[in-house]
Amino acid sequence: MKIAVLGDSDTALAFKLAGVHEVYSFKETPLELERLRNKLRELVERGDIGIVLITERLAAKVELPDVRFPIILQIPDKSGSAFGEEAIREIVRRAIGVELKR
Numbered sequence: 001m002k003i004a005v006l007g008d009s010d011t012a013l014a015f016k017l018a019g020v021h022e023v024y025s026f027k028e029t030p031l032e033l034e035r036l037r038n039k040l041r042e043l044v045e046r047g048d049i050g051i052v053l054i055t056e057r058l059a060a061k062v063e064l065p066d067v068r069f070p071i072i073l074q075i076p077d078k079s080g081s082a083f084g085e086e087a088i089r090e091i092v093r094r095a096i097g098v099e100l101k102r
Helices: 009-015 028-047 056-061 085-096
Strands: 002-007 022-025 049-055 071-073
Touching: 002 009, 002 028, 009 022, 009 049, 022 028, 028 056, 049 056, 056 071
Parallel strands: 002 022, 002 049, 049 071
Antiparallel strands: none
């Protein structure tokens, strides 16, 4: 299964440098957001994508599909997390089922 990343140009560059092959960069203009929606729909319909990482800022501007597969995860961009550290800690705790120490 492949990982796909949808983000701003800085986030896209970071993931490309990390070796992720399917990386797509978008701006926050109406035309680019429509392009993002189409790409997200395409990735969900493909059978070879297991995880889609999308920056929180872009995810807030489009409706994420309610699907079990592929897994769609929101990640912070260079501005940091919109959720805050405590919210991310809770998400991780629920995902792995253990209590995280501070």
